[in-house]
Structure formats: C-alpha cells, structure tokens
Amino acid sequence: MRHKIKILAAAGLAMMLTGVSVLAFSEVSVLMQAVSGKVAIRLEEFTVERGKEVSWKENPVVLPGDRLSKIARIFNRGEECYIRAAVVFTDEKKSGNSLSQKNLTGISDDWIWKGEYCYYKKILPKGGKTDFFQGIQIPSEWKEGEDDDNHWNARVKVDAVQAEYFYPDFSSEDPWGLEKQGVEIQKSPKEEPVDQTADQEPVILKIQQKMQGFSVETDEFFRKMETFLPGRAQTGSVTFENRTKDSREVFMRAEILEENEFLKELEVTIEKRLKDRTELLYQGTLLADQLENYQSIGKIPGEESSTLEFKITLPQEADNRYAAQQGKIKFWFTTDVSGKETPVPAVKTGDTVWRWGVAAALTLLGSLTVVGGILWKRYKKW
Known part of the structure; x- marks a missing residue:
C-alpha cells in the first residue's frame, strides 16, 4: 500500500497583478508555522x-x-x-x-x-x-x-x-x-490540540534587472502547515524567477523563532530543481545552529527559473512529549550577501552541513478510564 503524503504548498502570491504594489527587497523571508495533532x-x-x-x-x-x-x-x-x-x-x-x-x-x-x-x-x-x-x-x-x-x-x-x-x-x-x-x-498531554489546514498559494520570488534581491509586494510571507501526526509528511516549494540576462546566485539561512525540542524531531529533505535536473542538497534532521549564516543554493541562469523543494516529515517514532504543540521557523533568501555573513558554498549530495526544517508535532494512541487518557508511541516503516 502506498503511503499517503499530505501536500503543503509553501506560500506566497504571484506578483505583477494589476493594482498590486511591487517593491524591491534585498532579503525576503518565509515564516512557517506547524502544529501537532492529538488523539483525544x-x-x-x-x-x-x-x-x-x-x-x-x-x-x-x-x-x-x-x-x-x-x-x-x-x-x-x-x-x-x-x-x-x-x-x-x-x-x-x-x-x-x-x-x-x-x-x-x-x-x-x-x-x-x-x-x-x-x-x-x-x-x-x-x-x-x-x-x-x-x-x-x-x-x-x-x-x-x-x-x-x-x-x-x-x-x-x-x-x-x-x-x-x-x-x-x-x-x-x-x-x-x-x-x-x-x-x-x-x-496524554493536557494541552489542547490545534487543528490547522495548509495554505496552498505558491511562493514566487522574482529577480529583476538592476536590482539586488527580489521584486515582491512584501518582504515576509506567512504560511501555515497542516497539523502533523507521527508519520505524516508535507511538501512545499519556493520558486525563483531570474528575469535578468545574467546568472544570479541565491542564498538561504534559517532563523528559529520558537526554539524547543519539538522542532528537532523533524526530518527534512531539500532538493533544487532546475529544468529537468533535480539536485539533492540536504537530507537529515534540524540543527538550527548550523544555519545561522547564509548558504548558497546555487546559481540561476539568466531568464530561467529554479525551484527549491522541501519535504518535512514527523518520524513515526516521535512520542507524546511533543503532542499539541507548535513551532515557528523563518527562512531567509537573498541574492546579495555583501555586508552580511560569509556564505557557505553550496552543499553537494552526501554532505551533512545543512540542517534546516519547520516545526511539527505528533500523537498517537490514547487510553482513558471514564475520564483521562494515556498515549503511546507507535513505530512505522516507510
């Protein structure tokens, strides 16, 4: 039986719509919020x-x-x-x-x-x-x-x-x-779960001629992820459109806003897609201290677009210490690192330098006698 994967399209609005104010920002962020479910x-x-x-x-x-x-x-x-x-x-x-x-x-x-x-x-x-x-x-x-x-x-x-x-x-x-x-x-934890559905709009960041950064209507996008349960995976993407004739390099860093053990339970896969080619950038867990500086995610050729795709999974073995919680992490993107932290070269497949992810949560099994509950942790092979 194929495992069902919930889809999360990670944020945004297509620009250049009539009446929309489009500005230039050297840095643009995507703030992600994830919450955990609960058996109740x-x-x-x-x-x-x-x-x-x-x-x-x-x-x-x-x-x-x-x-x-x-x-x-x-x-x-x-x-x-x-x-x-x-x-x-x-x-x-x-x-x-x-x-x-x-x-x-x-x-x-x-x-x-x-x-x-x-x-x-x-x-x-x-x-x-x-x-x-x-x-x-x-x-x-x-x-x-x-x-x-x-x-x-x-x-x-x-x-x-x-x-x-x-x-x-x-x-x-x-x-x-x-x-x-x-x-x-x-x-079972006493905290009440939050029922959250995923935002579906894509994030599109446009690179224009004579401009460092991106042309968008806001410098921060906020997107929610669907409520996590153990074993549930969600995917999202950010698309970069290079409207110039020259190649431009894009950099990324992550900032955890609500640091807790809950965030570290996530498993993250990051891939970059350019035309028909897909490159694995990172596969592992979230270690925020290694994402404080900008990381290069590669160059985008002139008049081309590239998509950064990620999959975030709450492991099946995650236990109930993290049920009914939430976490936030902000991903920053820029095409100009002058005056900022020294960028780290793009990571190749098999390297373990990158560590990034978005909040998540869990729950599984509850037990009660008239009133009250007990939850258990369940294991699953993919």
Whole structure:
C-alpha cells in the first residue's frame, strides 16, 4: 500500500497583478508555522429512565434477572482514530457471583472481541461518537439473599490510536500489534490540540534587472502547515524567477523563532530543481545552529527559473512529549550577501552541513478510564 503524503504548498502570491504594489527587497523571508495533532477521546455514561436518556447515576438497585440500562458512549475530540474498550468488574463481598464481558448487552456488529478487549472495526471520525454497550444483564440464576447489599463496579477503559498510517488486522488475536511491537505506554498531554489546514498559494520570488534581491509586494510571507501526526509528511516549494540576462546566485539561512525540542524531531529533505535536473542538497534532521549564516543554493541562469523543494516529515517514532504543540521557523533568501555573513558554498549530495526544517508535532494512541487518557508511541516503516 502506498503511503499517503499530505501536500503543503509553501506560500506566497504571484506578483505583477494589476493594482498590486511591487517593491524591491534585498532579503525576503518565509515564516512557517506547524502544529501537532492529538488523539483525544472522551467516555461518558448514560442510562434510560422512562424512555429518556439521562446521565448515569451511581449505585442503582438491581435484582436477579434485571437488565440494567448503562450506556458507554465514546466521543472523539481529536484526530481520526481507531478505538478499543474493556470492562473490569469487581464486587465488594467476593460472593462468587461475578459479572464479565458476557453480561454486556447491546454491542453492535461494528465491534469484535479479542481477548479482554473489544475492538471497534471502523474509523471514528473527528467529532464522531459511538456506543460500546447499552446495558448489563444480571444473571437470573442469582439468588436473593446471597448478595444482599453487595456492590459491583464496572470499570470501563478505552484506548485510541490515530487512524492515519495505522493498519489494524482484525483477523489477528492482537489486531493492533501492540504485543509484537512492544509499545511504550505514555500519559496524554493536557494541552489542547490545534487543528490547522495548509495554505496552498505558491511562493514566487522574482529577480529583476538592476536590482539586488527580489521584486515582491512584501518582504515576509506567512504560511501555515497542516497539523502533523507521527508519520505524516508535507511538501512545499519556493520558486525563483531570474528575469535578468545574467546568472544570479541565491542564498538561504534559517532563523528559529520558537526554539524547543519539538522542532528537532523533524526530518527534512531539500532538493533544487532546475529544468529537468533535480539536485539533492540536504537530507537529515534540524540543527538550527548550523544555519545561522547564509548558504548558497546555487546559481540561476539568466531568464530561467529554479525551484527549491522541501519535504518535512514527523518520524513515526516521535512520542507524546511533543503532542499539541507548535513551532515557528523563518527562512531567509537573498541574492546579495555583501555586508552580511560569509556564505557557505553550496552543499553537494552526501554532505551533512545543512540542517534546516519547520516545526511539527505528533500523537498517537490514547487510553482513558471514564475520564483521562494515556498515549503511546507507535513505530512505522516507510
């Protein structure tokens, strides 16, 4: 199965439109903002009284043979996800009359039991909800008197894993493959996730005759990236149009505005495309201290255009320490480095000098018992 890649077109407006003020700037920047997603589920319990659904009330009185109305409903407040649920029954008197998953009623065919867990076979969409069970059947063979004043607890636990890049096998006894992968369980962060969509306009920087720098309507472009999840990759580009007859060299540097460990989790690939030729400039992780000075990304022949393409990936193994966060990085471009830092020669394939990237984030698997959650980190091979 081919992995889906989300596309991010990294910013900008085509210039020379009627009524647009076009100015000359020696330096132009592209400010990128990326945010992380989060698996966020909520479990609520209800009961039916006189034909009306109301919130669950603790300690109802039951008799042998009764069907107790108890609805376990799961709400998705985060990214699309798969869920699974389990119920643990306990009683105070330890009388030997115990309840189990066999006493649960109203479980639809969308669920399948595998061991102690019941797996929901469909993807639970953003804002979606589903019921785990509708009630609990009290065995009719129980005798009054044996369990007078006994108290049973039904503890419902729900886990969730992001649906994207995750492929459960419901024919297996371990549909999520947790035992095989040795997944590490982690607590869910309290921060609320930010749902962000990508800006689609391209960035086009034009080089004009008798001008150092670029002719554009603004010296800074701001663009948002789609919300990241582990394993998600996004691509973007900046196009340079040389309107002169002579070749011009372009330089780039990066400035991190919100430095944190979160930014360092990204993997970045940078390529330069000129006509039919594509050159790999860098492939690796983000190390901001090596991008403080301008780096040459090569010369653009007269009356030609060149495109700088990048792919930013949040690794599958990124864990929940970085969930529901955001980061910003600014990329600067110029055709004139006089009076600025000494430029570094263009990097060739295989070198490891370049280090640049844009913020990102993650999340994966959540678990909760009525209220609260635990997330895990998941591994994926591309």
